[in-house]
Structure formats: C-alpha cells, structure tokens
Amino acid sequence: MIPYGKQEIIQQDVDSVISVLQSDFLTQGPQVPAFEKSLTDHTGAEHAIAVNSATSALHIACLALGLSEGDWLWTTPITFVASANCGLYCGARVDFVDIDPKTYNMCAVALEAKLKLAQQNNCLPKVVVPVHLCGQPCDMKAIRGLAEQYGFAIIEDASHAIGGRYEGDPVGNCKYSDITVFSFHPVKIVTTAEGGAALTNSAELAQKMDLLRSHGVTRDESLMTIESHGGWYYQQVELGYNYRMTELQAALGVSQMTRLDDFVEARHRLAKRYNQLLAELPVTLPYQLPGTYSGLHLYVIRLDLDKITKTHREVFDSLRQNGIGVNLHYIPVHTQPYYQEMGFKLGDYPHAEHYYREAISLPMFHLMTEQQQDEVVRVLRHVLEVE
Numbered sequence: 001m002i003p004y005g006k007q008e009i010i011q012q013d014v015d016s017v018i019s020v021l022q023s024d025f026l027t028q029g030p031q032v033p034a035f036e037k038s039l040t041d042h043t044g045a046e047h048a049i050a051v052n053s054a055t056s057a058l059h060i061a062c063l064a065l066g067l068s069e070g071d072w073l074w075t076t077p078i079t080f081v082a083s084a085n086c087g088l089y090c091g092a093r094v095d096f097v098d099i100d101p102k103t104y105n106m107c108a109v110a111l112e113a114k115l116k117l118a119q120q121n122n123c124l125p126k127v128v129v130p131v132h133l134c135g136q137p138c139d140m141k142a143i144r145g146l147a148e149q150y151g152f153a154i155i156e157d158a159s160h161a162i163g164g165r166y167e168g169d170p171v172g173n174c175k176y177s178d179i180t181v182f183s184f185h186p187v188k189i190v191t192t193a194e195g196g197a198a199l200t201n202s203a204e205l206a207q208k209m210d211l212l213r214s215h216g217v218t219r220d221e222s223l224m225t226i227e228s229h230g231g232w233y234y235q236q237v238e239l240g241y242n243y244r245m246t247e248l249q250a251a252l253g254v255s256q257m258t259r260l261d262d263f264v265e266a267r268h269r270l271a272k273r274y275n276q277l278l279a280e281l282p283v284t285l286p287y288q289l290p291g292t293y294s295g296l297h298l299y300v301i302r303l304d305l306d307k308i309t310k311t312h313r314e315v316f317d318s319l320r321q322n323g324i325g326v327n328l329h330y331i332p333v334h335t336q337p338y339y340q341e342m343g344f345k346l347g348d349y350p351h352a353e354h355y356y357r358e359a360i361s362l363p364m365f366h367l368m369t370e371q372q373q374d375e376v377v378r379v380l381r382h383v384l385e386v387e
Contacts, residue, residue, distance in 0.1 A: 001320075001323050001324075001325045002325055002363045002368075002372050002375065003325040003363060003365070004298075004325050004327040004361050004363045004364065004365075005186075005187030005188075005297075005298075005363070005365050006186075006187070006365040006367060006368075007186045007187070007365075008366065008367050012255050012258075013252055013255045013256065016252060016254060016255040017248050017251050017252055019251065020247045020248050020251045021248070023247070025247050026246060026248065027244065027246050027247055028244065030247075031247040031248075031250035031254060032050050032245055032247065032250040034250065035050055035245070035250035035251075035253040035254050036048040036049070036197070038253070038257040039172070039182070039257070042162075042170060042172070042260065043170045043172030043173045043174075043180075044172075044173040045172055045173050045174050045180065045199040045200065045201055046174075046201040046202075046203070046206070047199065047200050047201070047202070047203065047205075047206035048197050048199045049198045049199075049200075049206060049209040049210055049213060050250060050253075051195070051196050051197065051198065051213050051243040051244065051245055052194060052195060052196070052243050052244060052245055052246075053183070053185075053194055053243075054082065054157075054159045054182065054183035054184075054185070054195075054196030055082040055085070055086070055196070056196060056213070056241070056243035057181040057182070057197055057198040057243075058082055058083065058155065058181050058196075059086050059090075059241070060208075060209045060213055060241070060243060061086070061155045061181060061209065062087060062089070062090045062092070062127060062155070063090060063208070063212055064205045065126070065153045065155070065178060065179070065205070067087060067090040067092050067127050068090055069091035069092065070091075070092070070093075071087075071092040071093070072092060072094070072095060072123060072124070072125040072126060072127075073086070073092050073093070073094050073125060073126065073128070073129060074094075074095050074096065074111075074114075074127075074128045074152075075094070075096060075097070075128070075130075075131065075333075076096060076105065076106040076129075076130065076133075077096045077098070077099070077332040077334045077335075077348075077349045077352040078104055078329075078330055078332060078333075078355060079131040079133065079157065079330055080159075080330055081333055083129050083131050083157050083333075084096070084129075084333050087127070087129075092127075094339075095114075095125070096333065096344075096349055096352075097110050097114055098110045098349040098350065099349070099355060100351070101354070101355070103133075103136060103138075103139075104134070104136075104300070104355055104359075105132065105137075105138040105139070105289075106128075106130045106131065106143070107351070108138075108139045108142035108143055108146070111128070111143065111146060112146055115146060115149075119150065124150055124151065124152065125152045126152060126153065127152060127153050127154075127155060128143065128147065128152050128153070128154055129155045129156075129157050130154065130156060130157065131157040131160075132156065132157065132160055132161035133160060133298075133329070134160055134286065134297055134298040134299070134300055134329070135164050135189070135294040135295030135296045135298065136161070136164070136286075136288065136289060136292060137158075137161060137164055137165075137166040137171055140156070140166055140175075140176035141176060143176065144176035153179075154177040154178055155177065155178065155179045155181060156172075156174075156176075156180040157181050158171050158172060158180050158295075159181060159182060159183035159185075159188065159196075159297075160183070160189075160297035160298065161182075161294070161295040161297070162182050162260065163189050163190075163260050163261065163264035164264070164292070164293055164294050166291065166292050167291050167292075171295065173199075173201075174199055174200055174201045178200060179198050179199065179200045179205060179209075180200070181196060181198050182196060182197045183195075184196060184197070184249075184253060187297075187365075188297060189260065189263050189264060189295055189296075190256045190257060190260055191253075192245065192249035192250065192256070193248075193249055194249070195245050195253065207223075208238075211223075211237065211238045211240055212240045212241060212243070213240065213241065213243040213244055214240060214241075214242070214243070215236060215241065215242060216236050216237055216239050216240030217234050217236050217237075218236075219234045225237070262366070264296065264366075266366035266367075267295075267296035267297075267364060267365075268294075268296060270299070270364060270366075270368055271286070271294075271296055271299055271364070273370070274299055274362065274377075277373070277374075277377045278301065278377065280386075281384060281386055282304040282386070283301040283302060283384075284301060284302040284303075284304065284358075286299060286300060296364065297364070298364055299361065299362050299363075299364040300359050300360070300361050300362075301360055301362060302355065302358040302360075303315060303358045303384075304358075305358060308384050308385070309385065310385075312357055312360075316360055319360070319379060319380065319383055322379045322382075322383070323375075324362075324363065324379050324380070326360050326363070327360075327361045328356075328359055328361060329359070329361050332352045332353055334349060334352075335356075
C-alpha cells in the first residue's frame with residue numbers, strides 16, 4: 001500500500017532522541033526551548049510555545065485571547081474537528097464560514113457577508129480560525145482587514161502549512177494574525193511524533209500560553225502575588241493544563257527542522273509532476289492562490305463525476321483495493337452528529353458539501369518515488385476507465 005502520508009526518520013533524528021535518553025532531562029530541559037527557537041528562526045515570529053499537540057495549541061490560543069462562555073468562534077467546515085472543538089472547550093459557541101470553491105479555504109467574501117449580518121444581529125465572533133488546508137495559505141490580508149473592521153482576533157490554523165509562504169514571507173510570522181498554530185503529527189511535513197506549537201508576536205499572549213500549557217504554575221517571581229518563600233517555591237496563578245512537549249519530541253523536532261526546506265521542495269516537485277501526469281484526466285487539480293507558496297501537506301483532486309461512470313465512493317474504494325492509500329480531507333465538521341445536535345444541517349455550507357462529494361487526497365510525502373507516483377496515476381487512470 002502506498003500511504004497518503006509518511007514521515008522520514010533518519011539516523012540524525014534517532015541520534016538526537018538517543019542523546020536525550022542518555023541525558024539528565026526527559027522533560028522540561030533544554031531541547032524544548034531549542035525547538036521553539038528553530039520555529040521562531042524559521043518564521044520570524046517573536047515567540048513560540050511548544051505543546052503536545054496542535055489541538056492543545058488551539059485550546060491555549062483561544063484561552064489566551066479570552067474566548068469564553070457567550071463568545072463566538074468561527075472557522076471553516078473543511079478542517080479537522082479540532083479547529084472548531086477548541087471553541088467549545090472554552091464554553092464558546094461555534095459557527096462556520098463556507099469555503100472558496102477554488103482554494104477550499106475559508107472564503108473571505110463569504111466571511112465579510114456573514115460578518116455584516118452578524119453585526120446587525122449583535123453576534124460578531126471574538127475569534128476567527130482560518131485553516132490553511134493542504135498547506136495553502138488563506139487570503140490572510142483580506143481576513144486581517146475584516147478583523148480590523150469588525151474587531152475579532154485571528155488564530156491561523158497552519159497545521160498543514162509549515163514551510164509555506166504568503167506574500168514571500170514564511171507562514172507563522174503572525175503578520176496578519178494574533179497567533180499561528182502548527183502541527184507535528186507524523187503525517188505532517190515536520191514531525192515530533194505528536195506535538196504542536198503556538199506562535200505569536202505578543203509577549204503577553206506568549207506568557208499566558210506558557211502558563212496555560214503547564215498547569216498555570218510559575219516560578220517567575222514577577223508573576224507571583226507574594227514574595228517567594230525560597231528556591232522550592234512556585235505559585236499557580238492560572239487554571240492551566242498539562243500540555244507540555246517532552247524533550248524527546250523536541251529533540252526530534254530540532255533535527256527535523258534542519259530539513260524543512262528540503263521536505264517542502266520535494267513535495268513541490270511531486271505536485272508539479274502530478275499536475276502534468278493528471279492533466280488529461282476527468283479531475284480538478286489543486287489551485288494555487290497567487291502570492292502564496294503552499295507547504296503541500298496534501299495533494300487533493302476533485303472528481304468530475306459527470307464524466308466518469310463510477311461514484312465517488314467506488315473510485316475511493318477501488319484505489320484502496322489496488323494498493324493506493326488515498327484519504328479524504330475532510331468531512332465537513334457541521335455534518336458530524338455532535339454538531340448536528342447543535343442545529344447544523346446539510347445545506348448550510350453548500351461549497352463545503354460539494355467539495356466533500358468529490359474530493360480525494362492522493363499520496364503525497366517527500367520520500368515518494370517517481371515509480372510510486374507513476375503507480376498512483378496508473379491505478380487512477382484504470383479506475384476512472386481512462387486508458
């Protein structure tokens with residue numbers, strides 16, 4: 001089976017992890033700050049807070065921005081459920097903005113229309129979470145302009161997008177957002193096994209997220225309510241969580257970050273080749289928003305169902321049965337039973353639902369060989385009955 005995604009672990013990565021195992025620190029040592037520095041060095045952001053998952057990063061980002069009961073968080077329906085759930089964790093209400101049918105990201109035009117209506121109904125969002133699906137940046141300048149007009153904070157969910165660029169600058173620099181979140185799950189571009197990070201240019205937000213990832217506990221006397229009792233003393237000043245990243249994960253991340261540019265360049269070579277090999281098939285190829293450079297975590301095609309005899313499911317199942325590990329990113333969040341119990345229903349976000357009926361993620365990982373790619377295309381042609 002050719003997988004849709006796969007990490008690369010080389011001896012350098014193994015040696016980095018072994019060095020931690022042989023050190024004095026398995027957690028809360030020097031590797032987590034080193035990994036955070038690699039992220040700020042790459043992106044240009046002022047601060048990075050490494051945590052145990054991107055879900056945790058989204059949660060503490062929402063909390064740091066003051067999201068709470070009675071507030072609204074808006075995101076896109078085409079994302080993993082964590083992009084919406086983070087609002088529910090804070091007691092907020094969640095709503096969605098339909099996608100742009102070309103980029104599959106949150107549509108800035110639809111966002112503006114929804115904001116105008118929300119302003120009339122006095123229910124503007126406190127936080128908006130645009131998601132850089134597949135690694136392609138959203139139209140962040142437009143979204144930031146709307147944030148300034150309507151007064152909401154922005155969390156970029158860049159779980160797919162490390163190594164990407166917007167207007168020539170690295171995704172994660174927070175030029176157009178308050179906080180950016182990365183994921184380091186094994187199928188992502190860079191992995192720490194499990195892990196995530198929240199980046200920001202705000203010292204205040206960074207300090208808040210630093211507290212929230214570790215029980216709300218501090219040894220920093222400047223944050224304490226009374227003078228320290230001694231070297232052993234700490235205070236809990238927030239209700240925080242155990243969201244810390246381990247030294248083992250961070251060491252792997254430091255090693256992986258040295259190859260980030262190579263990873264993304266390889267994905268772009270593969271995508272260019274896919275574009276050429278699939279050009280004559282009855283599928284829609286990925287669109288690239290001008291002024292952006294995708295991290296290319298995923299390569300998603302859409303089936304032209306009017307030109308083939310098989311259904312979406314039949315194509316998907318046939319590909320898997322023939323050794324092609326395709327996937328589908330994502331099931332629209334508003335169609336999940338948990339969200340339908342809140343009142344969401346089919347028809348609410350038609351572009352997202354149309355996308356779901358046609359989308360398939362083809363294998364895309366930087367170690368993929370041309371022979372593997374040729375096999376993916378050969379099987380796809382056969383399944384689509386294009387010979």
